[in-house]
Amino acid sequence: MAYIDDIFRRYQDNTCTEEELAFILRHFEQEENRTEVQDLVQRELLKDEPPELLSSSLQRIVSRNRSVVYEISEGSVNKIPSRRMVLLKWMSIAASLLLVAGISTWLYYGSNTTPVEKQHVADIAPGTNRATLTLIGGQSVILSEGQTELITGENGLSYGDGTPILENTSVQMASLITPRAGQYQVRLPDGSRVWLNAASTLQYPTRFSGETRRVELKGEAYFEVAKQKTPFIVATAGQEITVLGTHFNVTAYPEEMTTKTTLVEGKVRVSTSSGDIKELSPGLQANLDRNGLHVQQVNIDDYTAWREGIIVLERQQLSQVLRQIERWYDIEFDIDVNVQLPSETLSGDVYRDLPLAALLQTLSQQTGLRFERKERRVMVKGS
Numbered sequence: 103m104a105y106i107d108d109i110f111r112r113y114q115d116n117t118c119t120e121e122e123l124a125f126i127l128r129h130f131e132q133e134e135n136r137t138e139v140q141d142l143v144q145r146e147l148l149k150d151e152p153p154e155l156l157s158s159s160l161q162r163i164v165s166r167n168r169s170v171v172y173e174i175s176e177g178s179v180n181k182i183p184s185r186r187m188v189l190l191k192w193m194s195i196a197a198s199l200l201l202v203a204g205i206s207t208w209l210y211y212g213s214n215t216t217p218v219e220k221q222h223v224a225d226i227a228p229g230t231n232r233a234t235l236t237l238i239g240g241q242s243v244i245l246s247e248g249q250t251e252l253i254t255g256e257n258g259l260s261y262g263d264g265t266p267i268l269e270n271t272s273v274q275m276a277s278l279i280t281p282r283a284g285q286y287q288v289r290l291p292d293g294s295r296v297w298l299n300a301a302s303t304l305q306y307p308t309r310f311s312g313e314t315r316r317v318e319l320k321g322e323a324y325f326e327v328a329k330q331k332t333p334f335i336v337a338t339a340g341q342e343i344t345v346l347g348t349h350f351n352v353t354a355y356p357e358e359m360t361t362k363t364t365l366v367e368g369k370v371r372v373s374t375s376s377g378d379i380k381e382l383s384p385g386l387q388a389n390l391d392r393n394g395l396h397v398q399q400v401n402i403d404d405y406t407a408w409r410e411g412i413i414v415l416e417r418q419q420l421s422q423v424l425r426q427i428e429r430w431y432d433i434e435f436d437i438d439v440n441v442q443l444p445s446e447t448l449s450g451d452v453y454r455d456l457p458l459a460a461l462l463q464t465l466s467q468q469t470g471l472r473f474e475r476k477e478r479r480v481m482v483k484g485s
Contacts, residue, residue, distance in 0.1 A: 225457045225459045226433065226459075226478070233284055235259070249261040249265070254291045255291070257269060258271050273308055274307070275306070276306055276307070278298060282429050285300055290310075290317070291308060292328050293328035294325065294327045302319070302320060317334075322351070328347060340361065341363075348368025352364075374390060387405070401416070417449055434479050436479060440484060444469060470484075471483065
């Protein structure tokens with residue numbers, strides 16, 4: 103135990119080696135050592151001082167062992183007193199051991215903790231690379247989940263590794279459609295790259311011609327636009343975004359009340375069907391809602407981290423959070439008639455590769471609500 107404690111302390115200081123971390127994780131895999139690790143978890147969570155961030159190499163090791171650390175830490179989750187936690191993307195072995203319990207970077211929400219009943223039904227996996235390509239000529243292709251990117255080239259369509267999909271396609275409109283629990287990347291004919299989030303549709307021509315490069319978006323996408331003299335236009339419901347070459351994120355889901363355009367690099371012009379026009383510089387976000395178009399300064403990472411597998415919650419209503427979960431896990435929430443969702447907001451980071459049960463467990467602890475799942479429908483009930 104003394105040797106494990108020693109490695110554990112060096113882990114906290116970000117000074118342990120990869121070999122030592124691998125050893126401690128193998129040690130915790132053993133059934134007889136699970137009480138020991140739960141004690142370590144509780145001890146660290148009771149500290150007030152935030153630990154040092156882990157190096158990228160140590161992060162990778164813990165990430166590869168998520169299934170192990172989740173199982174051994176389940177018994178500790180409900181024993182930790184509730185308090186507002188510091189938001190750090192990798193906060194010590196304690197948070198790492200709770201990683202797949204939904205607390206990799208802590209969600210904080212009021213001061214509620216509620217025991218969670220274990221679910222004895224098969225869990226639901228998070229989303230993955232999944233999309234369908236449809237051409238206006240009638241062809242439709244279900245894209246490979248083993249690939250990540252679709253290339254639209256002069257000689258046809260292929261995957262990022264060069265594997266052909268359709269050859270010698272004529273110039274026509276194409277639709278890349280991600281379902282719920284899906285995401286995909288596409289390289290447009292001008293070299294621009296687009297990351298498409300779940301439940302989204304991008305319409306674009308297989309070859310750009312004329313005075314503009316125009317695409318249409320429903321849902322969410324991150325754009326890296328190739329620099330050219332020809333303007334690049336992203337059309338969403340009620341607005342158009344015009345650029346020459348830049349990086350930006352657009353959230354335009356029909357079920358959301360606000361369309362958000364967040365600029366990462368370069369400059370864009372956002373114009374609405376009612377005639378409002380705003381120009382954005384990096385770090386600014388244009389919000390289009392029923393009150394018109396307005397601009398605010400934001401933390402860019404909050405709106406682009408989904409590409410890196412993280413959902414960032416920044417003072418979001420629970421109803422907004424539930425809609426994000428529905429899209430990424432392909433489920434439906436039903437609110438019990440006797441339940442009124444709390445008005446307090448949620449903040450924190452959630453890793454998108456968590457199994458659904460782990461995420462619901464965290465939400466239950468933070469909100470005091472109960473989540474009962476039957477297949478892909480989840481009933482939200484009071485405590």
